[in-house]
Structures are given as structure tokens and as C-alpha cells.
Amino acid sequence: METIRTTELAGHLGERVRLHGRLHQTRRMGGVNFVLLRDGYGIVQAVVVDPIALAPIQGLGVETVIELEGRVVAEAQARGGLELHDPVLRVITPVAEALPFPINQPTLTAGLDTFLDHAPLGLRRPAKQALFRVQAGIMAAFRATLDSAGFTEIQSPKLLAAAGESGASVFPVDYFGRRAFLAQSPQFYKQIMVGVFERVYEVGPVFRAEAHHTSRHVNEYVSLDAELGFITDHTTVMTLLTRVLQGIMAHLAARYAADLALLGVRLPGVPDTIPQITFRAAQALVRQQTGEDCSGEPDLAPAHERALGTWAATTHGSDFLFVTGYPMSKRPFYTHPDPSDPTFSNSFDLLFCGTELVTGGQRLHRYPDYLAALAQADLSPEPFAGYLEAMRYGMPPHGGFAIGLERLVMQLTGVSNIREAALFPRDGERLAP
Amino acid sequence: METIRTTELAGHLGERVRLHGRLHQTRRMGGVNFVLLRDGYGIVQAVVVDPIALAPIQGLGVETVIELEGRVVAEAQARGGLELHDPVLRVITPVAEALPFPINQPTLTAGLDTFLDHAPLGLRRPAKQALFRVQAGIMAAFRATLDSAGFTEIQSPKLLAAAGESGASVFPVDYFGRRAFLAQSPQFYKQIMVGVFERVYEVGPVFRAEAHHTSRHVNEYVSLDAELGFITDHTTVMTLLTRVLQGIMAHLAARYAADLALLGVRLPGVPDTIPQITFRAAQALVRQQTGEDCSGEPDLAPAHERALGTWAATTHGSDFLFVTGYPMSKRPFYTHPDPSDPTFSNSFDLLFCGTELVTGGQRLHRYPDYLAALAQADLSPEPFAGYLEAMRYGMPPHGGFAIGLERLVMQLTGVSNIREAALFPRDGERLAP
Numbered sequence: 001m002e003t004i005r006t007t008e009l010a011g012h013l014g015e016r017v018r019l020h021g022r023l024h025q026t027r028r029m030g031g032v033n034f035v036l037l038r039d040g041y042g043i044v045q046a047v048v049v050d051p052i053a054l055a056p057i058q059g060l061g062v063e064t065v066i067e068l069e070g071r072v073v074a075e076a077q078a079r080g081g082l083e084l085h086d087p088v089l090r091v092i093t094p095v096a097e098a099l100p101f102p103i104n105q106p107t108l109t110a111g112l113d114t115f116l117d118h119a120p121l122g123l124r125r126p127a128k129q130a131l132f133r134v135q136a137g138i139m140a141a142f143r144a145t146l147d148s149a150g151f152t153e154i155q156s157p158k159l160l161a162a163a164g165e166s167g168a169s170v171f172p173v174d175y176f177g178r179r180a181f182l183a184q185s186p187q188f189y190k191q192i193m194v195g196v197f198e199r200v201y202e203v204g205p206v207f208r209a210e211a212h213h214t215s216r217h218v219n220e221y222v223s224l225d226a227e228l229g230f231i232t233d234h235t236t237v238m239t240l241l242t243r244v245l246q247g248i249m250a251h252l253a254a255r256y257a258a259d260l261a262l263l264g265v266r267l268p269g270v271p272d273t274i275p276q277i278t279f280r281a282a283q284a285l286v287r288q289q290t291g292e293d294c295s296g297e298p299d300l301a302p303a304h305e306r307a308l309g310t311w312a313a314t315t316h317g318s319d320f321l322f323v324t325g326y327p328m329s330k331r332p333f334y335t336h337p338d339p340s341d342p343t344f345s346n347s348f349d350l351l352f353c354g355t356e357l358v359t360g361g362q363r364l365h366r367y368p369d370y371l372a373a374l375a376q377a378d379l380s381p382e383p384f385a386g387y388l389e390a391m392r393y394g395m396p397p398h399g400g401f402a403i404g405l406e407r408l409v410m411q412l413t414g415v416s417n418i419r420e421a422a423l424f425p426r427d428g429e430r431l432a433p
Numbered sequence: 434m435e436t437i438r439t440t441e442l443a444g445h446l447g448e449r450v451r452l453h454g455r456l457h458q459t460r461r462m463g464g465v466n467f468v469l470l471r472d473g474y475g476i477v478q479a480v481v482v483d484p485i486a487l488a489p490i491q492g493l494g495v496e497t498v499i500e501l502e503g504r505v506v507a508e509a510q511a512r513g514g515l516e517l518h519d520p521v522l523r524v525i526t527p528v529a530e531a532l533p534f535p536i537n538q539p540t541l542t543a544g545l546d547t548f549l550d551h552a553p554l555g556l557r558r559p560a561k562q563a564l565f566r567v568q569a570g571i572m573a574a575f576r577a578t579l580d581s582a583g584f585t586e587i588q589s590p591k592l593l594a595a596a597g598e599s600g601a602s603v604f605p606v607d608y609f610g611r612r613a614f615l616a617q618s619p620q621f622y623k624q625i626m627v628g629v630f631e632r633v634y635e636v637g638p639v640f641r642a643e644a645h646h647t648s649r650h651v652n653e654y655v656s657l658d659a660e661l662g663f664i665t666d667h668t669t670v671m672t673l674l675t676r677v678l679q680g681i682m683a684h685l686a687a688r689y690a691a692d693l694a695l696l697g698v699r700l701p702g703v704p705d706t707i708p709q710i711t712f713r714a715a716q717a718l719v720r721q722q723t724g725e726d727c728s729g730e731p732d733l734a735p736a737h738e739r740a741l742g743t744w745a746a747t748t749h750g751s752d753f754l755f756v757t758g759y760p761m762s763k764r765p766f767y768t769h770p771d772p773s774d775p776t777f778s779n780s781f782d783l784l785f786c787g788t789e790l791v792t793g794g795q796r797l798h799r800y801p802d803y804l805a806a807l808a809q810a811d812l813s814p815e816p817f818a819g820y821l822e823a824m825r826y827g828m829p830p831h832g833g834f835a836i837g838l839e840r841l842v843m844q845l846t847g848v849s850n851i852r853e854a855a856l857f858p859r860d861g862e863r864l865a866p
Binding site: 003005020021022039040041063064065092093094095097099118119120121123124128129132133135136139140143147150152153154155156157158159160161162171172173174175176178180182189192193195196197198199204205207209211219220222229230365366385386387389390392393394395396397405423424425426428431432433 | 454455561585586593594605606609625638642652662663819825826829856859
């Protein structure tokens with residue numbers, strides 16, 4: 001007899017099959033017992049008419065690892081329209097201990113901290129399985145879209161001798177008695193690698209030593225980074241990002257329908273041309289919409305981003321909005337200025353439902369421009385020697401973007417805290433499990 | 434006119450096309466000038482009959498970023514059988530400075546340290562492009578093979594509160610005034626996640642604070658990790674690993690033929706059943722082959738692994754050899770013993786051409802076995818609380834393996850130092866670029 005997954009039941013209607021998984025739940029309804037098996041892919045119920053079939057799990061608790069044989073029968077009332085009859089149960093690994101919170105209920109009855117403290121158990125909840133399957137799908141679609149556009153995947157080092165873009169928010173490491181730092185982004189390496197492959201991407205961890213405790217920040221997260229050469233300006237990068245988001249949504253729609261349904265997620269449409277507004281026009285619009293004058297500010301406040309999101313939805317019917325041309329004063333030293341007004345930059349933020357999701361833009365590419373920008377920022381060129389070498393030996397006009405994976409999952413699924421979108425989140429208090 | 438890549442020339446025979454890339458080389462042969470353009474994908478030569486066409490690059494050096502227009506013409510003598518006629522050159526980013534070493538020669542004239550010091554430039558060498566494209570192909574094939582076998586990709590944290598398997602070789606991090614450590618493997622997390630998804634994999638950095646300076650070790654590398662539940666024993670893991678290696682070689686053969694040819698790589702065949710030998714039989718064989726008695730040793734010396742590799746090649750015609758059943762004394766506490774002789778383990782090493790490439794095996798899965806194993810190893814259970822929780826609430830029999838990406842690339846391509854298989858290697862002396 002073949003051992004199959006819960007997602008493969010439909011192909012075996014009328015046959016006896018074997019599954020393995022967990023004792024997810026037992027129910028008694030109308031004199032009949034139901035045993036629910038959960039595997040790594042879904043749930044199936046077995047109908048137990050003769051209670052003797054329950055003997056193997058007598059006295060054992062949920063999460064007991066089991067094998068279950070039964071005949072696949074169509075039943076409109078059952079999950080997925082299928083259930084198992086004449087079941088035979090076998091215990092693989094018994095569990096007798098009570099769980100700290102139930103994981104077979106549709107809503108979580110424990111608070112977030114309790115859930116995170118017991119993540120190895122809590123992540124087994126079907127809704128969490130679904131959320132992290134979607135997360136895996138996003139990574140796969142990000143790579144597939146870029147692979148098909150001629151990008152090469154890279155893996156850049158996370159241990160650095162110099163603190164990078166800004167010394168403020170990096171974790172120091174004791175590296176054989178020397179001081180090293182954890183990479184806060186692969187920015188410099190992906191630019192260097194544009195000099196090698198023209199188009200590169202990386203999916204990997206980044207580390208931010210910012211002490212703020214908010215529902216939108218963790219200290220270690222996964223960054224989806226892309227960078228490409230021979231661009232016209234930041235609009236080339238915006239077009240690429242639009243294609244990547246379209247690729248992600250199409251992949252999720254095609255492959256993760258059941259998970260999205262379980263999570264109650266409606267995927268946003270990504271228009272071929274996402275509406276865009278300049279930073280200055282956005283400020284004027286905010287004043288018009290909210291009555292607040294933010295024209296002196298170098299950045300948009302979260303409330304103003306929300307107002308812009310509402311405007312994009314009502315005026316353009318779009319969940320997405322590009323804001324372009326942020327002031328140079330708020331962007332890192334390698335940012336390319338707007339040639340027509342160098343106090344502003346060839347950069348953008350992408351808002352999703354009124355919240356910043358992606359930052360990107362065009363970078364400087366001429367070596368003398370880097371030397372001038374570092375001097376302007378009062379930074380010594382010495383720690384940037386390798387990075388500057390790439391520029392010294394010729395770089396094409398280039399740019400890129402970075403998407404925070406957990407933040408994308410958070411905004412897509414509507415969880416209220418980014419800690420719910422990381423398997424084992426790291427913050428000021430939390431370094432385990 | 435369309436801008437195309439060097440790899441797309443064959444589809445445009447007879448047409449005028451535009452390419453962008455670098456001035457790779459200029460040559461004068463038989464009264465004719467040749468300009469070689471290198472892009473992120475390959476090289477093409479343009480034939481310059483009228484020297485006036487060279488005016489734009491007058492006085493500029495190799496690596497100058499250029500645009501090149503020309504008509505695609507078949508020419509048997511040219512690389513790929515194609516060249517460009519009637520070229521028009523335009524400079525995008527000029528390079529006037531001399532390079533520290535030539536990068537347009539088939540062999541590198543600089544030493545490894547010089548190459549690594551100037552990696553942003555050195556990585557532009559065609560042979561290096563090829564090697565790191567192959568590396569990207571290995572990652573893609575690893576994921577694709579496992580995706581198709583029902584695995585889910587995970588991203589586990591790299592910042593840990595506890596030092597993990599052994600306290601000896603981890604880098605300490607200053608985490609907001611607390612002591613944290615960099616993950617030396619995703620081992621515990623991938624096992625925890627088997628409890629969630631049954632089958633998981635991760636591609637990500639790991640950090641080893643071992644001070645030894647050898648040609649086979651770096652302190653940060655990329656680990657290709659897989660772990661799966663509901664196995665019979667370590668042989669289920671060996672079968673999976675065989676399929677993964679077959680998937681990788683098939684993908685490289687299908688998609689990276691030009692890169693492999695440039696690197697002079699002959700891909701090894703991966704038999705459906707890789708030959709295997711037990712640790713004890715391997716020791717007996719080593720005595721027979723070399724005359725050396727290593728029967729008291731708990732591990733195989735490199736010279737003995739090489740002797741076994743030669744034996745596998747001559748006797749079985751295989752570049753690969755599984756050695757199974759290593760002594761428990763040399764394996765980590767979570768290793769599953771051999772039920773028929775608990776001084777040995779349900780573990781394996783995979784030798785590739787006589788060198789260890791992969792380590793894997795079956796893990797303990799019963800909670801009481803973990804408590805006993807920790808006590809036996811004189812380890813307190815407290816730092817392992819999250820890991821143990823996964824075991825307490827039921828785990829199936831499970832196991833997995835880890836492949837060092839750089840080591841696989843090294844052994845496949847025959848480079849003599851693992852530092853040549855990492856973009857920006859990290860070792861006792863090297864933290865930059």
C-alpha cells in the first residue's frame with residue numbers, strides 16, 4: 001500500500017491508502033468518532049464506527065505521531081470533500097503531555113509572547129503552516145522571476161571588517177580577537193557583483209541593531225535584494241520591481257490557493273504600470289487631504305503614507321503607489337541625485353496599502369562621484385576600499401531594491417505584528433527559541 | 434535596434450544589434466583590429482576594418498564600460514562561430530587606470546592573495562564568472578529537486594542565545610549588551626521544522642570560529658541543509674541525497690555546458706545506488722590497501738579517505754562512496770545509534786573522489802532519548818529548551834544532511850583552495866573586501 005500525503009487523496013478515491021502525520025484532533029459527533037490526521041501538507045478526517053479502532057491512541061494526546069490507513073471516500077461535508085473509512089491507526093511516537101495551548105483551534109487562544117515562547121509547537125498550527133508556506137512561495141517566485149530575466153544569484157558575506165553604510169546600527173562580533181560587524185544589507189556586495197554579472201540577486205539574512213521595539217521591526221530579517229546594471233535611471237528599477245511583484249502574486253495565486261484561503265488573504269492586483277507620484281507632489285497632496293503642511297520635512301510620516309495609500313486606492317484603484325524623488329539629505333551617500341535638481345534623488349519608495357514596503361533607486365556609478373559623495377558625507381574612503389575598487393574599474397549606471405520578506409508577508413496576510421511573520425523572531429528581548 | 438546579450442547573438446544572424454558590456458580586450462592581427470566586448474554572460478569580438486571606429490576608446494583602458502553596435506556575421510574562427518562587423522562604439526563609463534593584474538588572460542598571473550585582495554575586479558575574469566554561475570546553478574538545482582519532493586524552504590535565525598552543538602567554535606556577538614552567538618548550522622531549527630512541515634531545506638550562511646588555516650576551511654560558508662521526517666533510518670536520507678546530487682548534475686549538464694567547458698570540468702556520474710561501505714569494513718579495507726592499521730581510530734584520516742575513493746573508482750566505477758555507521762563517540766549528541774550495535778551510529782559521510790563532501794544521518798526523535806543523550810554528554814538541557822520542546826510534543830523518525838556549497842564547487846571544479854570557491858572568503862586574516 002502506498003503512503004501518500006493529504007494533498008494526494010483525490011487521486012486515490014475508493015482505494016485504501018496509508019498516511020502519516022499527527023493526531024490533530026478527535027471528535028465525537030452523533031455517536032460516531034472522528035480522528036483528524038494532520039501532516040505537513042493538510043488535514044484529513046477518518047470516520048471511526050467501531051471504537052476498538054481507537055485503542056492504539058487510548059490515553060495519548062494530540063500531536064502523537066501516527067500512521068493511519070483507510071479507504072478514501074467522497075463526503076461533501078468533509079474538508080476537501082474526502083474522508084477515510086475503516087481506519088486502522090498505529091502509533092509512531094506517543095505524546096502524553098498536555099500542550100501549553102491548543103493548536104487545533106481556528107484562533108489562537110494564547111497571547112503572542114506565549115506563542116513565540118513555544119514557537120516549535122505553535123508553528124504547527126495550520127494557519128502558521130499556511131503562512132510560512134506562502135513565505136517560501138514568495139522566495140521561490142522572487143528567484144524565478146529574476147532567473148528568467150538573466151539575473152545570477154549571489155551569496156555575500158555577513159561578517160564585515162567595516163560597519164558599512166552607517167556605524168549606528170550594526171552588531172559587533174568578536175572575530176578572533178578583532179572587531180567585526182554583521183552585515184546590515186548586502187548593498188555594497190550586490191553593487192560590486194553588478195560589475196561581474198550585470199544582474200544579481202540575493203536572498204539572505206540581514207542584521208539591524210536598532211533598539212526600537214515596534215510591531216514593524218525585528219533585529220534579524222530576510223532581505224530580498226536585486227541590483228542591475230545598464231539602467232536608464234530609477235524608473236528601470238521600478239519596472240523590474242513591478243514585474244517581480246507580478247511574478248510573486250501570480251505564483252501565489254497559482255500554487256497557494258488553499259493556504260491563502262485559510263489565511264483569508266485576497267491577493268492585491270499589481271498593475272502593469274503602478275501609479276507614481278513625486279515626493280514633492282505627495283507632500284502637496286498630503287496637505288490637500290489632511291490639512292497638514294509637511295512641506296519642510298525630508299521624509300513622509302506613517303500617517304501621511306496612509307493618506308497617500310487611500311488616495312492611490314480611490315483615484316487609481318491601486319494598492320501600490322510609487323513615491324519618487326526623495327530628498328538627497330535622507331538617502332545614503334551612494335544615491336544618485338536627480339540630474340534636473342540635485343537636492344532630490346533618483347530613488348523611490350513603494351507603498352503597499354499606505355505602508356512602505358520597498359526602497360530602491362539608482363546608485364552613483366562614476367568613481368569621482370563616489371569620492372565626492374564620501375567627502376560630502378564626511379566619511380573616510382579607507383573602509384570602503386573594496387567597494388570603491390569596483391567603481392574605479394568601471395561600473396555601468398545601475399540600481400536596485402530590497403524587499404523585507406517578513407514585512408511583505410505581514411502586509412500581505414494582515415498579521416498585526418511582524419513577529420508573526422518570522423519563524424523565530426529576534427528582538428531586544430528575544431534570542432530564543 | 435534591440436539591445437541583446439552575447440548569448441543571444443545566434444538568433445540575430447545578419448541583423449545589426451546593440452550590446453553593452455566592457456572593453457575586454459583589443460587585438461591587432463594581420464592589419465585588422467579586433468575589439469572584444471564582455472558582458473555579464475559571455476564575450477563577442479567585433480572586427481574593426483576602419484580604425485576610425487576605435488576613436489571613442491582612444492586612450493581608454495580595458496574594463497571601460499561600452500555600448501557596441503554591429504552586424505552579426507557567421508565566422509568559424511570566432512568564439513561561438515559569430516562576430517560583429519561594421520562596429521560602432523560608444524563609451525558609457527571610461528576607465529583610464531591600469532589594472533593590478535590582467536583579467537583578460539586565460540590564466541591568472543597574480544597570486545591568490547592578490548586576487549582575493551582585488552576580488553571586485555578579479556571576479557570579472559571569465560573563468561570566475563563561470564565558476565560562480567555554476568555555484569548559482571547548484572543552489573537552484575538543490576532547491577528544485579527538494580521542491581519537487583514536497584520540501585518547504587525555511588529561513589532560520591543566525592543569532593542565537595546558546596552556543597549550540599558545541600561551545601568551542603562559535604563567534605560571540607554583542608547583542609544589546611547581552612552575549613549572543615552566530616549559528617554554526619541550522620541543525621536544531623531544521624529538526625524543529627520537520628515537526629511542522631515534515632520536509633524542509635535551507636540555503637544560508639553558517640559561521641565556524643575554527644582558527645585552523647587550511648585550503649579546505651573558511652570561517653563563513655553557505656550550507657545546503659535538508660531534513661525530513663518519517664524515514665526508515667539513515668538509508669532513507671542517503672537515497673534523498675543521491676537524488677539531490679543527480680538533480681544538481683543533470684541541471685548543470687543541461688544549463689551550464691559552456692561554463693563547465695570553460696572550467697574544464699567533467700561532471701561526475703551519480704549512480705542510482707551509490708556504493709556504500711560500513712566504517713568498520715572501510716577500516717579493514719584501508720589496512721588491506723595501505724598496510725596501515727587504523728582499527729582503533731574513531732574517524733578516517735584524509736589519506737585513508739583518499740584510499741577509499743580510489744577503491745570505489747576502481748572497484749565500483751564510482752566517484753562517490755558512502756561510508757556508514759561511524760562510531761557514536763565522534764558524532765553529536767542528537768545522532769541516532771545503530772539499533773543492532775549502539776556503539777556505532779545511523780550516520781554517514783559521502784566521499785567524493787576520496788574527500789568528505791557531505792555528512793548526514795538519522796537523529797534521535799524520542800524525548801526521553803534526548804534527555805538521556807544530553808546527560809550522557811554532560812550537557813544541561815536548559816540551553817536546548819526550544820529544541821527539546823519539539824521533541825516533547827512528538828517527532829517522527831527523521832534525519833538529514835548538509836552540503837558545504839563552496840566545498841562542492843571546489844571539488845567539482847578542481848580549484849585547489851576553497852577561497853577560490855567563495856566570492857569574498859572569510860578566514861583568520863581576511864574580513865574584506
